[in-house]
Amino acid sequence: MAEQTAADPAPEINPEPAGLAETIYSGANFNEGRIRKSVFQALLQSKGRYGGKKIAAIDADGRELSYDDLVKASFALGHALKAGTEPGEAVAILLPTGVGAIISFFAISAYGRVPAMLNFTAGDRALKSACKASKCKRIVTARRFIELGELHDLEAELARDHEMIYLEDVRENLSTMDKVAAAVGMVAPWAVRAWPSPDDAAVYLFTSGTEGEPKGVVLSHANLLANVEQVRDHIQLYPDDVVFNPMPTFHCFGLTGGVLLPLNLGIPAVCHPTPLQAKTIVKRVAETGSTILFATDTFINQYARAADQEDLKSLRMAVCGAERVKDETRTALKRNFSLEIVEGYGLTEAAPVLSVNQPENNKPGTVGQLLPGCQAKLISVNGIDEGGQLHIRGPNIMKGYIRPSAPLVLEEPNEGWHDTGDIVTIDKDGFLRIRGRVKRFAKLGGEMVSLAVVENCATSLWPDSMHAAAALPDKRKGEQIILLTTQKDADRASLVSFAKNHGVTELAIPKKIIVVDEVPVLGTGKTDYGRVQRTAEEAMATPAAPAEPEPAQ
Structure with missing residues (x-):
C-alpha cells in the first residue's frame, strides 16, 4: 500500500446558506468518486491491488486467511446461503469477531443480500426486534459459538421464529454448484457476484439502546466505504501496520474500523472474539506484532493492568472511541508503555467515525477534528450556555432508521442532517469536545x-x-x-x-x-x-x- 498523506489538520469554517443562522463546520475536501461501488467489489479490488496471497485476517486460533481464501470462501458460502432468499433480503449474522463473521458478511453481500449484524449480548427480545425491523428470517451462526458462549437458551428462543443456519453444517454439505461458483468467482468474479447500487443497503446495524429500544441503522455500501476512505485521508497509515480488533462486528466500530478499513488498505486484521479477555489479548498483541489497537477506555484500562512491559511495545497507537477517555487512562498508558491514545468520536449512524485525533496533531480531552467530507452544525439548547446540540451531514451518514413497528420503512435524515443528541463545543482549530448527551443533563x-x-x-x-x-x-x-x-x-x-x-x-x-x-x-x-x-x-x-x-x- 502506498503511504497515505494525512489531511490538512485545520478544517474550514463555511457560512451557513442564507436563511439559517448556525455556522457550518466542514472537514477537508473529499473525493466521493472512490466510493461508487459495493463493499464486495472493494474487497475484490483490494485482492487485485495487494495480491491474493497477502494475509488479510488472522483468527483467534492463529489461522491466517489470505485475500484468495477470503474471496473463495465468500463465493462458496454465499452461493449456499442464497438459496431460498431474494436479492436485497436480510440475512442475520450471530457470530463473534473472527474469520467466520468476516466470511459470512462478505458471503451474504457477494450475492446481493444484506447482512444484519446481531448483538448476541442484547438478549432475545432485542434480537427478535432487530430481525422484525429488517424482516430477517434466517440467522447464520455456529454450533461451536453457541456451545462456548453458553447461548443455548437464546438459540432456542430465536429458533422458534427463525431458520438457524450453522456454518459447520453448511461447510460439510457444500454442493458441487457451490464449489463451481467459488471456482468461477476466483477467475471471473463479475460473472458470479451481484451488482448492487452503491446507494443500496449494505448492512443493518442496531443501536446499543443505552437510552431506549434499539433502532435499526441502514448503512449503504457508499456509507461504509466513505468512512474507510475518510479515515485513510485523515490518519497516516503504513503498509507494515497490523490492526488488532477485539471489538464486536455487530458494533460499527468493530465492523468498519476492525474489518473493512484494514482489508481495504491491505493491512492484516487480527481478530479476537471478545474484548473481555485482557490477559490473552495483550499476549496476542505482542505475538502478532500489532501496531494499532482498537478499544474503549474501559477495555484499554483492563489491558494496561494485565500487560507486562513488553506486551504492548509493538503498538504505535491505541484508537479509542465509544466512551470518553479518562485523563488517568491516558497518563497510565503514556507512563507505563509510552503508548499514545488517539481518541475519536463516532456513532453507528455515521458508519461510525465522525472525528478523530491524529498522532501528530493530538489534543487530549477532545475527539479530534472532523473527517474529510463531514459537516457539522451546533443548535443551541435552552439552559446550556456552552456548546450546542450536534447535527452532522456527509457521505458516511446513514440512509436512515428502520423500526420493528414499521419493518424496512426508512426514516431518512432531515435534508441529510442527523441529530446526534450530543452537546458539543468546537474550538477555533476545529477540535470537537463532547460535553454529554442532551438526555444526560439533569435540570436542578x-x-x-x-x-x-x-x-x-x-x-x-x-x-x-x-x-x-x-x-x-x-x-x-x-x-x-x-x-x-x-x-x-x-x-x-x-x-x-x-x-x-x-x-x-x-x-x-x-x-x-x-x-x-x-x-x-x-x-x-x-x-x-x-x-x-x-x-x-x-x-x-x-x-x-x-x-x-x-x-x-
Whole structure:
C-alpha cells in the first residue's frame, strides 16, 4: 500500500446558506468518486491491488486467511446461503469477531443480500426486534459459538421464529454448484457476484439502546466505504501496520474500523472474539506484532493492568472511541508503555467515525477534528450556555432508521442532517469536545447539570472504580442526581470537598451514592444507562436509611 498523506489538520469554517443562522463546520475536501461501488467489489479490488496471497485476517486460533481464501470462501458460502432468499433480503449474522463473521458478511453481500449484524449480548427480545425491523428470517451462526458462549437458551428462543443456519453444517454439505461458483468467482468474479447500487443497503446495524429500544441503522455500501476512505485521508497509515480488533462486528466500530478499513488498505486484521479477555489479548498483541489497537477506555484500562512491559511495545497507537477517555487512562498508558491514545468520536449512524485525533496533531480531552467530507452544525439548547446540540451531514451518514413497528420503512435524515443528541463545543482549530448527551443533563432548580461531569468528579477521586450517574424526579428541585459506584467507601463529603477545590458547582454533587458490585455495561464496553437508570430507580424506591443531608447552597 502506498503511504497515505494525512489531511490538512485545520478544517474550514463555511457560512451557513442564507436563511439559517448556525455556522457550518466542514472537514477537508473529499473525493466521493472512490466510493461508487459495493463493499464486495472493494474487497475484490483490494485482492487485485495487494495480491491474493497477502494475509488479510488472522483468527483467534492463529489461522491466517489470505485475500484468495477470503474471496473463495465468500463465493462458496454465499452461493449456499442464497438459496431460498431474494436479492436485497436480510440475512442475520450471530457470530463473534473472527474469520467466520468476516466470511459470512462478505458471503451474504457477494450475492446481493444484506447482512444484519446481531448483538448476541442484547438478549432475545432485542434480537427478535432487530430481525422484525429488517424482516430477517434466517440467522447464520455456529454450533461451536453457541456451545462456548453458553447461548443455548437464546438459540432456542430465536429458533422458534427463525431458520438457524450453522456454518459447520453448511461447510460439510457444500454442493458441487457451490464449489463451481467459488471456482468461477476466483477467475471471473463479475460473472458470479451481484451488482448492487452503491446507494443500496449494505448492512443493518442496531443501536446499543443505552437510552431506549434499539433502532435499526441502514448503512449503504457508499456509507461504509466513505468512512474507510475518510479515515485513510485523515490518519497516516503504513503498509507494515497490523490492526488488532477485539471489538464486536455487530458494533460499527468493530465492523468498519476492525474489518473493512484494514482489508481495504491491505493491512492484516487480527481478530479476537471478545474484548473481555485482557490477559490473552495483550499476549496476542505482542505475538502478532500489532501496531494499532482498537478499544474503549474501559477495555484499554483492563489491558494496561494485565500487560507486562513488553506486551504492548509493538503498538504505535491505541484508537479509542465509544466512551470518553479518562485523563488517568491516558497518563497510565503514556507512563507505563509510552503508548499514545488517539481518541475519536463516532456513532453507528455515521458508519461510525465522525472525528478523530491524529498522532501528530493530538489534543487530549477532545475527539479530534472532523473527517474529510463531514459537516457539522451546533443548535443551541435552552439552559446550556456552552456548546450546542450536534447535527452532522456527509457521505458516511446513514440512509436512515428502520423500526420493528414499521419493518424496512426508512426514516431518512432531515435534508441529510442527523441529530446526534450530543452537546458539543468546537474550538477555533476545529477540535470537537463532547460535553454529554442532551438526555444526560439533569435540570436542578432551573440549572442544567451534566451527568458526565458528576461521573468525571467521581473518577478523579476514585480512578480504580467505575461510576455512572442517573437523574430521577425530585419534588423540590425538579430532578435529583444519583451516583452508582463500585467504590466501597465512596462518600458525599469527599465529592463536596472535590467540588469546592476544583470549581465544580455543588449542584453536581449527587444527592445519594449507591454502592454496587458492578456498573452495568453493554457488550461494546459502553455503560448501559438504561440499566443504570432502572437500578437507581429501584434503589431509591426501596425503603432504606435516610439520604445523606445535602450540602448547604
